[in-house]
Amino acid sequence: xxxxxxxxxxxxxxxxxxxxxxxxxxxxxxxxxxxxxxxxxxxxxxxxxxxxxxxxxxxxxxxxxxxxxxxxxxxxxxxxxxxxxxxxxxxxxxxxxxxxxxxxxxxxxxxxxxxxxxxxxxxxxxxxxxxxxxxxxxxxxxxxxxxxxxxxxxxxxxxxxxxxxxxxxxxxxxxxxxxxxxxxxxxxxxxxxxxxxxxxxxxxxxxxxxxxxxxxxxxxxxxxxxxxxxxxxxxxxxxxxxxxxxxxxxxxxxxxxxxxxxxxxxxxxxxxxxxxxxxxxxxxxxxxxxxxxxxxxxxxxxxxxxxxxxxxxxxxxxxxxxxxxxxxxxxxxxxxxxxxxxxxxxxxxxxxxxxxxxxxxxxxxxxxxxxxxxxxxxxxxxxxxxxxxxxxxxxxxxxxxxxxxxxxxxxxxxxxxxxxxxxxxxxxxxxxxxxxxxxxxxxxxxxxxxxxxxxxxxxxxxxxxxxxxxxxxxxxxxxxxxxxxxxxxxxxxxxxxxxxxxxxxxxxxxxxxxxxxxxxxxxxxxxxxxxxxxxx
Amino acid sequence: xxxxxxxxxxxxxxxxxxxxxxxxxxxxxxxxxxxxxxxxxxxxxxxxxxxxxxxxxxxxxxxxxxxxxxxxxxxxxxxxxxxxxxxxxxxxxxxxxxxxxxxxxxxxxxxxxxxxxxxxxxxxxxxxxxxxxxxxxxxxxxxxxxxxxxxxxxxxxxxxxxxxxxxxxxxxxxxxxxxxxxxxxxxxxxxxxxxxxxxxxxxxxxxxxxxxxxxxxxxxxxxxxxxxxxxxxxxxxxxxxxxxxxxxxxxxxxxxxxxxxxxxxxxxxxxxxxxxxxxxxxxxxxxxxxxxxxxxxxxxxxxxxxxxxxxxx
Numbered sequence: 073x074x075x076x077x078x079x080x081x082x083x084x085x086x087x088x089x090x091x092x093x094x095x096x097x098x099x100x101x102x103x104x105x106x107x108x109x110x111x112x113x114x115x116x117x118x119x120x121x122x123x124x125x126x127x128x129x130x131x132x133x134x135x136x137x138x139x140x141x142x143x144x145x146x147x148x149x150x151x152x153x154x155x156x157x158x159x160x161x162x163x164x165x166x167x168x169x170x171x172x173x174x175x176x177x178x179x180x181x182x183x184x185x186x187x188x189x190x191x192x193x194x195x196x197x198x199x200x201x202x203x204x205x206x207x208x209x210x211x212x213x214x215x216x217x218x219x220x221x222x223x224x225x226x227x228x229x230x231x232x233x234x235x236x237x238x239x240x241x242x243x244x245x246x247x248x249x250x251x252x253x254x255x256x257x258x259x260x261x262x263x264x265x266x267x268x269x270x271x272x273x274x275x276x277x278x279x280x281x282x283x284x285x286x287x288x289x290x291x292x293x294x295x296x297x298x299x300x301x302x303x304x305x306x307x308x309x310x311x312x313x314x315x316x317x318x319x320x321x322x323x324x325x326x327x328x329x330x331x332x333x334x335x336x337x338x339x340x341x342x343x344x345x346x347x348x349x350x351x352x353x354x355x356x357x358x359x360x361x362x363x364x365x366x367x368x369x370x371x372x373x374x375x376x377x378x379x380x381x382x383x384x385x386x387x388x389x390x391x392x393x394x395x396x397x398x399x400x401x402x403x404x405x406x407x408x409x410x411x412x413x414x415x416x417x418x419x420x421x422x423x424x425x426x427x428x429x430x431x432x433x434x435x436x437x438x439x440x441x442x443x444x445x446x447x448x449x450x451x452x453x454x455x456x457x458x459x460x461x462x463x464x465x466x467x468x469x470x471x472x473x474x475x476x477x478x479x480x481x482x483x484x485x486x487x488x489x490x491x492x493x494x495x496x497x498x499x500x501x502x503x504x505x506x507x508x509x510x511x512x513x514x515x516x517x518x519x520x521x522x523x524x525x526x527x528x529x530x531x532x533x534x535x536x537x538x539x540x541x542x543x544x545x546x547x548x549x550x551x552x553x554x555x556x557x558x559x560x561x562x563x564x565x566x567x568x569x570x571x572x573x574x575x576x577x578x579x580x581x582x583x584x585x586x587x588x589x590x591x592x593x594x595x596x597x598x599x600x601x602x603x604x605x606x607x608x
Numbered sequence: 609x610x611x612x613x614x615x616x617x618x619x620x621x622x623x624x625x626x627x628x629x630x631x632x633x634x635x636x637x638x639x640x641x642x643x644x645x646x647x648x649x650x651x652x653x654x655x656x657x658x659x660x661x662x663x664x665x666x667x668x669x670x671x672x673x674x675x676x677x678x679x680x681x682x683x684x685x686x687x688x689x690x691x692x693x694x695x696x697x698x699x700x701x702x703x704x705x706x707x708x709x710x711x712x713x714x715x716x717x718x719x720x721x722x723x724x725x726x727x728x729x730x731x732x733x734x735x736x737x738x739x740x741x742x743x744x745x746x747x748x749x750x751x752x753x754x755x756x757x758x759x760x761x762x763x764x765x766x767x768x769x770x771x772x773x774x775x776x777x778x779x780x781x782x783x784x785x786x787x788x789x790x791x792x793x794x795x796x797x798x799x800x801x802x803x804x805x806x807x808x809x810x811x812x813x814x815x816x817x818x819x820x821x822x823x824x825x826x827x828x829x830x831x832x833x834x835x836x837x838x839x840x841x842x843x844x845x846x847x848x849x850x851x852x853x854x855x856x857x858x859x860x861x862x863x864x865x866x867x868x869x870x871x872x873x874x875x876x877x878x879x880x881x882x883x884x885x886x887x888x889x890x891x892x893x894x895x896x897x898x899x900x901x902x903x904x905x906x907x908x909x910x911x912x913x914x915x916x917x918x919x920x921x
Contacts, residue, residue: 118880120688120690120691120880120884121646121690121691122691122692123692126646126647126659127646127647127648127651128647128648128649128650128651129648132648199655201650201652241648241650242650255662257655257658257659257661257662258662259646259692261692277698277701277702277872278688278690278691278693278698279691279876279877279880280701280702280872280876281872314774314870315870315872316773316870317867317870317876318867318868318870320757321760321772321773321867321868321869321870322870324760324764324765324772324773325771325772325773325774325870327765328764328765328768328771328772330771330772330773330774455883482639483640483883484883485639485640485641485644485645485883485884485885486639486640488640488641488644488645488649489639489640489641489644490639492641492644492653492656507649509649513650521650521652528653529652529654530652531650531652532653
């Protein structure tokens with residue numbers, strides 16, 4: 073062998089590497105926009121659907137609150153307040169007259185008129201279950217002039233204001249008439265609202281990034297902000313939502329000051345960020361989420377009430393929640409189907425599910441029910457972290473109680489397609505699946521879709537349950553809060569007895585922010601008004 | 609040569625047609641419902657049915673297929689079922705980061721791997737060879753996300769030389785571009801350095817035993833000329849093949865690296881579309897990927913004749 077000469081080539085490579093190193097070692101990174109005018113946030117999911125009426129996706133609802141406004145909104149006591157409009161109710165409680173406040177403008181400069189509101193409410197009423205109930209008793213909805221809206225009912229509907237003020241899943245966002253005339257089964261293609269932020273179409277990359285600019289002409293209300301109600305004062309010029317599929321990357325980016333806010337911190341990764349300087353980890357959402365199991369009422373064995381009751385006895389909220397969240401700081405055993413701490417929350421009849429697993433009692437009930445070992449097809453989605461653990465714990469608990477469980481793993485898309493199948497489980501159907509809801513989505517009988525007992529027209533699982541329909545009707549026509557609460561408690565007892573679904577408790581996810589972000593409003597929906605950012 | 613290239617381009621038409629039919633059928637046979645993703649969890653079965661009608665998902669399969677093919681023949685990749693955005697625009701937005709990272713990865717890989725492979729072959733069965741092969745095994749064996757996190761920890765969190773995540777286009781300036789592209793490129797390059805170095809070493813070992821190499825050395829030609837002009841050029845064909853395939857793989861998306869470094873590239877777009885059963889996006893992406901492979905293979909084939917004049921088309 074001869075001496076090594078060809079290293080000139082390697083030298084060139086090394087030189088190139090040093091040049092690159094020189095570029096890189098230039099003073100580090102000012103990735104976060106630290107001018108105090110732009111907030112960069114990582115939300116729980118990427119924004120892909122821009123129509124907040126066609127979908128119940130939370131990220132699209134959050135987007136809705138950025139660019140649209142609502143007629144009325146709830147505060148942290150669940151009380152409706154005027155937002156775009158004040159209201160008057162006639163003595164016979166059949167006519168609601170709304171008056172739009174001054175200064176309301178869409179982002180294209182056009183004033184918000186009664187016609188826009190009528191068209192928006194009509195479209196929303198065809199999509200939202202609560203809205204459909206109002207329109208079932210609506211005689212007319214008209215705008216006699218630009219500022220006024222008159223809603224006439226054929227019979228009193230006391231929860232009307234509560235339903236149109238709801239914060240989730242589909243609030244009645246107000247859009248221009250020409251946009252709101254789009255079919256409710258077709259996504260809108262123009263994204264103009266009258267809310268505090270303007271959607272920046274040029275910077276939108278579906279699923280990757282969305283930018284909102286401050287709407288300079290927005291006139292906030294004078295009242296202090298509280299949840300979705302009160303003044304929406306914007307203190308920054310831009311808000312950027314960037315999607316980070318990897319939670320660890322998002323936490324590193326927050327610690328390095330590259331982003332300002334992380335909506336959900338994965339609990340098992342908390343140690344990465346808990347002690348990071350200039351970062352605060354806290355509970356931003358005061359209510360959190362519930363996790364549930366939904367049996368299929370059409371096929372054996374869950375077409376039998378005693379078998380459903382046995383399943384309720386077999387399961388333990390504590391076991392499911394502990395497996396999901398790891399730390400009891402982030403979950404709560406709670407038997408209230410309307411959520412603990414909400415106005416209608418009540419835990420009556422929930423002991424079977426809140427006091428641990430009762431496999432022996434469940435076995436006895438199964439015997440009484442004559443359960444013949446029919447396999448229970450239990451669907452387990454593996455690609456959604458928040459939904460992949462409950463089925464595993466539930467399957468084991470059900471087996472211990474004597475159920476013959478056939479746990480089938482699949483992706484979430486396969487679950488959503490299969491749960492719509494009414495066939496018997498042996499022919500592509502199913503017996504039980506699990507999902508999660510935000511507490512505001514189950515906190516009211518008119519909003520909670522799992523409480524519908526209208527058979528084929530009900531939510532997946534299709535219970536035919538005249539009793540719960542009667543109770544919902546009683547709730548809808550209750551004159552005062554006391555009567556509403558009584559109806560809600562009756563529903564709570566009924567659901568625990570009939571096992572319309574299995575309420576598996578509450579959990580919550582912490583949020584994290586740079587300390588430069590201040591004045592955030594604690595709310596079930598993350599909002600960016602009132603928030604301030606100091607330069608770091 | 610020209611007629612060869614023309615023939616190869618024409619040959620892509622049946623390939624793409626077969627891919628199109630296959631992808632279309634495969635997607636329709638896969639469980640999933642884009643209407644359910646669009647409408648969200650609380651939608652009732654009746655609402656989903658109406659949305660499916662609106663999106664044309666209830667049309668007979670052959671109608672859906674010919675509608676899509678008709679759009680494609682008019683140069684229209686369709687519109688996303690989920691985001692209602694033109695698919696061409698979505699791919700256009702995402703292709704820049706992917707191509708940038710792919711090119712940078714290949715440049716780094718070739719600059720490091722080819723000399724490593726040549727030296728390993730030249731110093732066959734010495735500690736240099738052992739070192740190069742050990743690195744190669746390591747590059748293959750360590751998962752790419754682990755390398756990514758280690759690089760982030762060292763260079764972004766400890767040293768703070770570069771950002772943790774994100775992408776900046778070249779139009780933002782060479783500094784922002786380089787600081788964001790270097791870590792993902794280095795991460796991906798570990799696999800390609802390992803692969804190309806091994807391939808270079810194997811090819812070089814074969815060639816270094818040939819008579820013409822011995823002759824060149826006997827004539828007193830300098831060793832670097834023997835290695836890089838005589839031997840490497842003759843060993844180039846398999847190396848070029850592996851570089852070409854690697855580049856096509858990088859362009860078709862590297863979802864893990866894109867996720868770890870938060871790069872809005874083609875890989876994430878494809879995976880998101882698959883999870884949402886966004887048929888037009890998936891179909892367009894698979895056709896696009898097939899096209900990339902056909903194109904890259906063509907370039908590689910044509911480049912063979914540049915390195916080895918004996919190859920003629």
